Amino acid sequence: MTKIFIIEDDDKLSEHIKEYIERYDYEVVTVEDYKQIENQFYKINPDLVLLDINLPYYDGFYFCRVFRRKSTVPIIIISARTLEAEQVMGIELGADDYITKPLSLQLLLVKIKACLRRSCGxxxxxxxxxxxxxxxxxxxxxxxxxxxxxxxxKNECKLIKKLMTQKDKIVTRENLLKILWDDTIFVDDNTLNVNVTRVKNKLRNIGIKKVIKTKRGIGYYFDSSLIDN
Structure with a gap:
């Protein structure tokens, strides 16, 4: 799964971006400690970075330079700074794109996909x-x-993939519906139940039982502790 590292000190915005792009089957990691951004970057080895400019301790331009010393990871700057000179600086320091706030999440998603296409075809x-x-x-x-x-x-594969990549975490019914079917199409809630049951039955056929758990009224989670390794 493609891993995206969000470096944004506005917690509300960071969470908003995270929730949105996770719907499209990306793994999203946010900053744990603004004094340890560089260490976290090398530890998680992301496939793409969303980088704000105004950050505590060091600004985004600094981290753009630092990351480029050892990595070719795609970097998209997201910033409230709209001056052309600052946008030029970001690109010259190695950023792949620059998007200004207020943010259009739909446009951001398009830019993420474009950067990933350019980076690996x-x-x-x-x-x-x-x-x-x-x-x-x-x-x-x-x-x-x-x-x-x-x-x-195809849908069974999408469903089990989401549950496995989010192992031991609850995945909401709404999240699964958005992954499996177009948002604009009405889907009977029972349709998801049927697909989950089919996946459970197929797992049972290869010796995996009760690994998919139901959180009533919320969603499902994949209990990795029930797999005998």
């Missing part, structure tokens, strides 16, 4: 996920466990 998404020996192969729509395998439909 396609969206930077892994084709396999492994949780305690349970392996999902997205390219072939198959899931494997202890020399057993089962084929998945």
């Amino acid at each position: 396609k969206y930077t998404k892994k084709t396999s996920i492994n949780v305690n020996g349970l392996k999902l192969d997205e390219s072939n729509y198959k899931i494997f466990y202890k020399n057993k395998e089962v084929e998945l439909s």
